[in-house]
Amino acid sequence: MALTTNRAVLDWIDEMAAMTQPDQIVWIDGTQSQIDDLRAQACATGELEQLNQELLPDCYLHRTAVNDVARVEDRTFICCRKQEDAGPTNNWMDPQEMYAKLKQLYAGAMKGRTMYVIPYSMGVVGSPFAKYGIELTDSIYVVLNMCIMTRVGQAVADVIGDDFVKGLHAKADIDPENRYIVHFPEDNTIMSVNSGYGGNVLLGKKCFALRIASYLGHNQGWMAEHMLILGLQNPQGEVRYLGAAFPSACGKTNLAMLIPPAAYKEKGWKVWCVGDDIAWIRVGEDGRLWAMNPENGFFGVAPGTNEKSNPNALHTTEKGTIFTNVVHNLDNNTVWWEGLDKNPPENAVDWKGNPWNGKTSAEKGAHPNSRFTAPAKNCPCISPEFENPKGVPLSAIVFGGRRAKTAPLVYQAHNWQHGVFMGSIMASETTAAAAGAVGVVRRDPMAMLPFCGYHMADYWQHWLDMGKAVGEEKLPKIFNVNWFRTDEEGNFIWPGFGDNLRVLEWIMKRAFDETDGVETPIGYQPRATDINLEGLDFSLETLEGLLGVDVDLWKEEVKGIHEFYQKFGEKVPQALVEELDALEQRLG
Ligand code: OXD
Numbered sequence: 260m261a262l263t264t265n266r267a268v269l270d271w272i273d274e275m276a277a278m279t280q281p282d283q284i285v286w287i288d289g290t291q292s293q294i295d296d297l298r299a300q301a302c303a304t305g306e307l308e309q310l311n312q313e314l315l316p317d318c319y320l321h322r323t324a325v326n327d328v329a330r331v332e333d334r335t336f337i338c339c340r341k342q343e344d345a346g347p348t349n350n351w352m353d354p355q356e357m358y359a360k361l362k363q364l365y366a367g368a369m370k371g372r373t374m375y376v377i378p379y380s381m382g383v384v385g386s387p388f389a390k391y392g393i394e395l396t397d398s399i400y401v402v403l404n405m406c407i408m409t410r411v412g413q414a415v416a417d418v419i420g421d422d423f424v425k426g427l428h429a430k431a432d433i434d435p436e437n438r439y440i441v442h443f444p445e446d447n448t449i450m451s452v453n454s455g456y457g458g459n460v461l462l463g464k465k466c467f468a469l470r471i472a473s474y475l476g477h478n479q480g481w482m483a484e485h486m487l488i489l490g491l492q493n494p495q496g497e498v499r500y501l502g503a504a505f506p507s508a509c510g511k512t513n514l515a516m517l518i519p520p521a522a523y524k525e526k527g528w529k530v531w532c533v534g535d536d537i538a539w540i541r542v543g544e545d546g547r548l549w550a551m552n553p554e555n556g557f558f559g560v561a562p563g564t565n566e567k568s569n570p571n572a573l574h575t576t577e578k579g580t581i582f583t584n585v586v587h588n589l590d591n592n593t594v595w596w597e598g599l600d601k602n603p604p605e606n607a608v609d610w611k612g613n614p615w616n617g618k619t620s621a622e623k624g625a626h627p628n629s630r631f632t633a634p635a636k637n638c639p640c641i642s643p644e645f646e647n648p649k650g651v652p653l654s655a656i657v658f659g660g661r662r663a664k665t666a667p668l669v670y671q672a673h674n675w676q677h678g679v680f681m682g683s684i685m686a687s688e689t690t691a692a693a694a695g696a697v698g699v700v701r702r703d704p705m706a707m708l709p710f711c712g713y714h715m716a717d718y719w720q721h722w723l724d725m726g727k728a729v730g731e732e733k734l735p736k737i738f739n740v741n742w743f744r745t746d747e748e749g750n751f752i753w754p755g756f757g758d759n760l761r762v763l764e765w766i767m768k769r770a771f772d773e774t775d776g777v778e779t780p781i782g783y784q785p786r787a788t789d790i791n792l793e794g795l796d797f798s799l800e801t802l803e804g805l806l807g808v809d810v811d812l813w814k815e816e817v818k819g820i821h822e823f824y825q826k827f828g829e830k831v832p833q834a835l836v837e838e839l840d841a842l843e844q845r846l847g
C-alpha cells in the first residue's frame with residue numbers, strides 16, 4: 260500500500276511504472292519485519308548469502324557482476340539545459356535527448372520483477388536541513404543498502420513535499436555498454452540503469468547528496484562537499500570540529516574514526532566521528548559554517564581495513580552489515596579481504612564467486628574496491644552530535660590527496676581565498692573506487708571532480724562567495740595534508756593512521772591561534788619541532804624532509820595548474836588567477 264497520498268509522488272510513480280512495467284509495486288516502510296522478509300527473499304535467490312549469525316549477526320554477503328565493481332565516471336552525466344552550465348569536467352547531453360535514450364533502456368526493464376518504492380531522507384527526518392527523495396529500484400540489495408545508508412520509511416513519507424528528489428534505478432541487463440548514471444539537476448531527477456554497484460545505484464549518496472545537492476546548494480546558498488566530519492576532543496574536554504575532503508579511497512573513513520596514539524589517549528585525546536564521506540555545510544545562527552552528515556551509515560572500502568588501520572570501522576561491521584565483493588571464508592562462514600590479517604582462508608570463494616585458496620592463489624580474493632555497508636550507530640566513536648539537526652561548527656577545513664613527492668605533510672592557507680585556491684588545485688593519484696587506471700595523478704578540486712553537479716569554475720566562485728558572506732573572522736581555517744609521501748623505494752614515510760592526530764593537533768592549534776606558523780612559498784607550515792612526536796620512533800630530520808617544499812617540483816606544479824585552469828577559460832574566478840600569480844612569484 261502506498262505510504263503517502265501526495266499526488267506529485269503518486270503520479271510520478273505511475274509514470275515510471277508505466278515505462279518499466281514491474282509485476283508489482285512494494286513500498287518500503289523500513290520496519291524490521293519487512294527488512295527480514297526481504298533478506299530472506301534475497302537469500303532464496305542467491306542475491307545475498309547469510310553469514311555466520313553468531314559471529315556476524317544480521318550480516319550478509321553480496322557479489323556484483325564482474326563488470327560492475329566501481330563508479331563509472333565516463334558514463335555519468337549532468338544533463339542541464341545548457342551545456343556550459345555542466346562545465347568541461349562533466350559529461351553532458353541535452354536533457355530531451357537523454358530522456359529519450361533512457362526511455363528505451365527502461366522500457367519494460369522491470370517486467371517479471373518488483374518495483375520497490377523507497378522514501379528516504381538525507382539528514383535527520385524533520386530537521387530544517389534534511390532533504391527528501393524517493394528511489395524506485397528493482398533490486399533488493401539496493402533497498403537493504405538504502406535502509407542502512409539513509410533514513411527510510413513512513414516518517415519520511417509523512418513529510419515529503421512536492422520538491423522531492425526523484426530517483427529511478429533499474430538493473431536491466433547490467434550491460435556496461437548501456438550503463439548510464441544520469442542527473443537532471445533542473446528537474447531534481449536521477450536515473451541509473453544497467454548497474455548494481457553501490458556508488459552508481461544507492462542514489463541518496465553520490466547522486467543526490469553530492470551532485471544534485473551541490474547544484475541546490477549553489478542556488479540556495481549552502482554547500483555539499485565530499486568531506487568527512489570529525490570532532491577532536493582535547494585533554495581539557497573541548498571538542499573542535501573539522502571537515503576534510505580527500506578523493507575516494509584516500510583514507511577518509513580511517514581519519515574519521517581515528518584512534519589516538521597511546522601517548523595522546525592517556526592524556527584524554529579522543530576523536531568523534533560525525534561522518535566519513537559527505538558534509539552539507541550551511542551558515543548557522545551564529546554566522547559560522549556548520550556541517551552535518553546527511554547519511555546514516557558507512558559505505559567503506561574493505562581492503563586495508565584492519566585492527567591497526569581502523570579498529571572502529573572493523574567493529575562497526577560486526578553486525579547489520581552488507582559486505583560486497585569480499586572473500587567468503589567457507590570454514591566459518593565469515594568474510595575476509597586483503598589487509599584484514601595475515602591469515603587468508605584456504606577454503607574460500609573469491610569476489611568473482613570462484614573457489615579460492617588464500618595460501619596458494621596468485622590472484623586477489625577481494626576486489627580492491629570491495630565494500631562494507633554498515634549502520635553509523637554501530638560505530639564505537641560515533642559523535643554524540645551525529646543526530647544533531649544543526650550539525651557541528653567547523654573550525655578547520657582540510658584538503659588532501661595522495662602525492663608521492665610534491666605536497667608536504669601539512670601546510671596552511673593564508674586566508675579563505677588562498678584556501679579555496681588550494682582546494683581548486685588539489686591533485687591525487689587515482690584509486691580503485693572509480694573504473695580506469697590506478698595510480699595516475701589527476702587534478703581533483705576539493706575531491707569533487709566526479710561529484711560536482713554544475714560548472715566547476717562556478718563551484719569555485721560559490722566557495723569564494725560563501726567566504727565573503729561569512730567573513731574571514733568566522734570562517735574555518737583551511738589546510739592541506741598529504742599522508743602519502745614516499746621514499747626512494749616507494750614506501751610511505753609517514754606512519755599515518757592514528758599518528759595523523761599529531762598533525763590534526765597542530766591544525767587545531769593554528770585554527771585557534773594557539774601556535775605560530777612559518778611562512779613558506781606555499782603557505783604556513785609548522786617547524787618539525789611543532790609536531791608532537793612523543794611515543795613515536797620518528798626522527799626530526801625525517802619530519803623536516805616531509806615538511807620540505809621542493810621549489811623546482813612546485814614550479815612544475817604551477818605549469819600543471821596553468822594548464823588545468825585553461826580548461827575553464829574565462830570562467831576561472833579572478834581571485835584564483837591572482838592566487839596562482841602570487842604563488843608563482845613567491846616561488847621566484
Ligand atoms: C565512495 C567514493 O564510495 O568516493 O565514497 O567512491
Ligand code: MN
Pocket residue numbers: 485506507508536
Ligand atoms: Mn566518497
